[in-house]
Amino acid sequence: MNLLCLVFFMSNRSPRESVDAVLAATKQSSRLYGHGLGMIASENIISPNVKRAINSDLHGRYAEGLPGKRYYQGCDDFDTIEGIGIDLAKKVFQANFANIQSTSGTVSNIGALKALAKPGDAITAVSTADGGHISHARMGAVGLRDLNVSTYPWDEERMEPDIDGSCKLIRDVQPKITLVGQSVFLFPTPLRELADAAHEVDSTVMYDGAHVLGLIAGGVFQDPLREGADVMTGSSHKTFPGPQGGFLLSSSEDETFHRRLNNAMFPGVCSSYHLHHVAGKVVALAEFEAFGQAYASDIVRNAKAFASSLAAEGFEVLAESRGYTASHQVLTRHGEIDSGAGASAAKKLEDAGIITNMNMLPGDTKAMSPSGLRLGVQELTRVGMGVREMNEVASLYARVLLHDEDPKTVRQDVQHLKSDFQHVHYCFDSESLPAYEGM
Ligand SMILES: Cc1ncc(COP(=O)(O)O)c(C=O)c1O
Known part of the structure; x- marks a missing residue:
């Protein structure tokens, strides 16, 4: 069997169907982030240019x-x-x-x-x-x-x-x-x-x-x-x-x-x-040369605000004695060491349209069942969110993870919040292309 036949046999799709499936999935992924809150600390969005x-x-x-x-x-x-x-x-x-x-x-x-x-x-x-x-x-x-x-x-x-x-x-x-x-x-x-x-x-x-x-x-x-x-x-x-x-x-x-x-x-x-x-x-x-200082200081301001709001909601936020963070990241613990509480928190948040990742925290020894989350605010900052929105996002986290509200209900409010933040800031020609659309 040649490779093409093998791929066809394994995926049970025609080549045309595979192309369509890939293009549909790319659109769906844009929708996920366009309607949701991307908070993985290693990710970001790119400007129109x-x-x-x-x-x-x-x-x-x-x-x-x-x-x-x-x-x-x-x-x-x-x-x-x-x-x-x-x-x-x-x-x-x-x-x-x-x-x-x-x-x-x-x-x-x-x-x-x-x-x-x-x-x-x-x-x-x-x-x-x-x-x-x-x-x-x-x-x-x-x-x-x-x-x-x-x-x-x-x-x-x-x-x-x-x-x-x-x-x-x-x-x-x-x-x-x-x-x-x-x-x-x-x-x-x-x-x-x-x-x-x-x-x-x-x-x-x-x-x-x-x-x-x-x-x-x-x-x-x-x-x-x-x-x-x-x-x-x-x-x-x-x-x-x-x-x-x-x-x-x-x-x-x-x-x-x-x-x-x-x-x-x-x-x-x-x-x-x-x-x-x-x-x-x-x-x-080049865009960083023009806009980077404001962008970077807004990120750190937002991360500090988000961490304080999470703590005020009742979450365990790490490094309280140092003011929680001096970067784009915030760490939260959601249960006992090695309990996997970080994984279940990340899954519930995903159901509410908030995309995060579980992370090992001090004391955790199992990479796949850590107790925490590592959260990043750089993408939300880049679409124009500020301290007020950081407070709102923290309360959405609390509704899902502390007050056991149905994530699907919270998802509607996530989508409503995000609908006002659809363009990349800190760049040239910001309005010329929506943040989550391809060319
Ligand atoms: C400290 C550090 N170095 C290197 C990398 C790898 O970067 P990349 O994903 O661009 O290969 C990462 C990724 O998250 C990282 O956190």
Whole structure:
């Protein structure tokens, strides 16, 4: 049986029906988010002009190498795009080096690990149980590069690496790479202290800003490249409001080091690097230059307001002693450790049209039955919601999770609230295309 027959047999759909099913599902997904509240901390929506760029003919094109040094012909226009993008990324992140080719945060990390260490070298990182990303662990990119990882002791009260214990670990292990940054990222990393310890033992400091890159660029979280990070990686689509992709940035002025980073991306980990997404990233960088500061500070203001409103409704919100959050994220606990209460809360909220994800919290040991939720307000901020709406959203959560109201009834009010927030803000030509529609 050839592959086409096998696919036909397995899906029991004609090719035409498969196409129709996919297009119908994309529309349905737009409807879900258009009528609902997208609150997954790693997600965002893109502006009309970013959509136009990623929907361009560049989708089918190739460019290997760097602007002006290509293997393929036909790249002059794309050279213009990537050249503008490199300049803008350096400006927006105040970096001495920027590579904008990475196709995701994970690919940025793989590239950085390749540039900065050899197989068998030591690395220190935040454990996945404490909120580190899988690419920082043996099961992910760190394992792929065959690095030996030691994890920092964690301060559960402050939700950050324990400073004294982590500095001691760095001095004892003398890692080739001191990796910091997490997926659960409420507060800035105490970077200066860790970077000082790292530089004493000639370790390169790598800051993974995947989640908080938009807040960093907006000047409202921390400034890793001036606090001791040698390299910063990140996604272009979480708080940074671009299309799916990544960045590789550095504070170093050493051109040999820049070459090493560029080579790690190509030919290291990318061949074609999704030129349409790079074009979208460049539009997002330009829009960020114009609107990013207001966007970033509105996110943090909204996250603080949302956390306080949830606490006032009666939810257990983590990190109360530090004011709950200094980022786009808020953490809530919904039952005993390892009880799976986070999973059932996420399901009930989905029934009400509120899209979230369960998350492990301090003490949880089972990834699939954690006690908590990790919530993000960046998407709601981007469609124009403010503090008043954050209070309303918290009361919708309470109706579903604390007062046992039928999620289907609450869903009507979710839809009503969302109907006033249908355009992307903090961008050019906001009204020219609804937020949740394709081109
Ligand atoms: C800290 C951290 N690094 C890297 C990544 C991977 O980013 P991407 O999904 O763009 O590959 C994530 C994803 O959530 C993350 O949280």
